[in-house]
Amino acid sequence: MARKIKDLKDTNLLGRKRLPIERVVSSEDGAYEEVVPMVKEIETETTEAREELLQKCQAIFTRTDFPVLNRDFHKKFLESPLSHKLPPGMVSLDASGPWMIYWVANGLKVLDESCLARETQRRIYQKLFGISTVGGPFGGGLGQLPHLASTYAAINALAICENVDNCWDSINKDSIYNWLLTLKRKDGGFQTCYKVGEYDTRGVYCAISVASMLGLLTEDLCKNVVQFLVDCQNYEGGFGAVSHEDEAHGGYTFCAVASLAILGALDKVNLDKLADWCSQRQFNGEKGLSGRSNKLVDVCYSFWVGGVASILEAYGYGPCIEKDALRDYILCCCQMTNRPGIRDKPGTNPDFYHTNYGLLGLAITENTFRLDKTVPHAFKITSTIIDQDRASGLTAINPVYGLPNKDLELFYKHFT
Incomplete structure (x- = not known):
């Protein structure tokens, strides 16, 4: 039998939103009911949401056979903001x-590679240099303070413009480098914005990624960065935001691991525990990846966590996720x-963020990665789809930069 505990009214307990359920084991004629493990006894909003999602995924898997990517469909979706205004619900993103x-x-x-027309590339660099008329660093929009995340996104966007109209020469390397130094902390971290920004592994990755692509990785800029990142790995094996035993998170873990790869310091952390943590992010039922323990799967982690797995694979540390299963999740459940x-x-709707990172994750599932020692930060990539x-x-x-490999190589060579 089951009964609710009605006399428990302690509202001070963290996370307590409703009364727990107590199950009482009774006996009749000497026959005992099976005792269910306690973890199965506790129902929360998270476990209920996961059960609901699991049922949706299982239903999709049973009726979907040999899924393929609907390329033309998604191309129309991504091209729409290039010729139309943002819908009302997305206007706030104009600040990003x-x-x-x-x-x-x-x-x-x-x-x-042919989807991004030359005229579109031209409009991209004109828009970005309109945000920063001096060629960087970049804010989220005209008149905003320069920000590490915005600068990272801007440099990545410029990198895929194939130097149309020699636009890469308009990037102000000196200005960006001097600005990065003003954000540098003694402990090796980077504030995201001068004097007022937070600092964590995301800021480190944005700074290190931009600096490496522009040929700005100096001793001063990199001082104590590796130790800052090493200290962010926690007991779970993944990485938190800062070095105070933060909960491991897919986004923070990617930023730390990708930064360590750029700096040639992957061997400074516990790679066995990191690989185990990546493996634990994949669920057998849904086949996708989650960003944290006890959280739902999300297609963006196909890149954030899948990218970490690919970096480990490229550096010879072996596979730690099931790529075929992840591919099924992306193609069956996220289209x-x-x-x-x-x-x-x-149960959710598409957006530009998840479309980009879902495609990056899908590209990871269909290829193997091996470090190309002839070109810094580049990989030899082989398709696994027969x-x-x-x-x-x-x-x-x-997978370190989230960019097409050829574009990254061209951009890197231009500046180094």
Whole structure:
């Protein structure tokens, strides 16, 4: 039998939103009911949401056979903001202009190298240099303070413009470098904005990524950065935001691992525990990846966590996720037949963020990665899809930077 505990009214307990349920084991004629493990006894909003999502995914898997990527459908979705105003619900994202440009343009480039027309590339650099008339660093929009995240997104977006009209020469390396030094902390971290920004592993990655692409990785800029990142790995094996035993998170873990890869310091952390943590983010039922323990799967972690797995693979530390299963999740559960774009999970709607990172994650699942020692920060990428009718035909991407591999190589060579 089961009964609710009605006399428990302690509202001071953290996270307590409703009364727990106590199950009492009774006996009749000497026959005992099976005792269910306590973890099964506790129902929360998270466990209920996970059960609901699991049922949705299982239903989709049973009726979907040999899924393929609806390339033309998603191309229309990504091209729409290039010729139409944002819908009312997305107007606030105008303050994140470089991010919007990167998600849309990079998604198109990953779909097909020819999807990003020269005229579109021209409009991209004109828009970005309109935000920062001195060529960087970049804010989220005209008149905003320069920000590490916006600068990272802007440099990535410019990197896929193939130097149209020699636009790369307008990037102000000296200004960006001097600004990065003003954000540098003694402990090796970087504030995201001068004097008022927070600092964590995301800021470190944005700074290190931009600096490496522009050939600005100096001893002063890199001082204590590796130790800052090493201290962010916690007992779970993943990385938190800062070095205070923060909960491991997919986004923070990617930023730390990608930064360590750029700095040649992956061997400074516990890679076995990191690989185990990545493996634990994949669920057998849904087949996708989550960002934290006890959280739902989300297609963006196909890149954030899948990217970490690919970096470990490229550096010779072996596979730690099931790529075929992840591919099934992306293609079966994150595409819709009546709407273009990639959604994070069944029951949600597509958006530009999840479309970009879903495509990056899909590119990871269909290839193997090996470090190319002849070109700094580059990879040798081999397709694993034998049946070309099932292959998504996506552009090979560099998992450290989230960019098409060829574009990154051209950009890197231009500045170094």
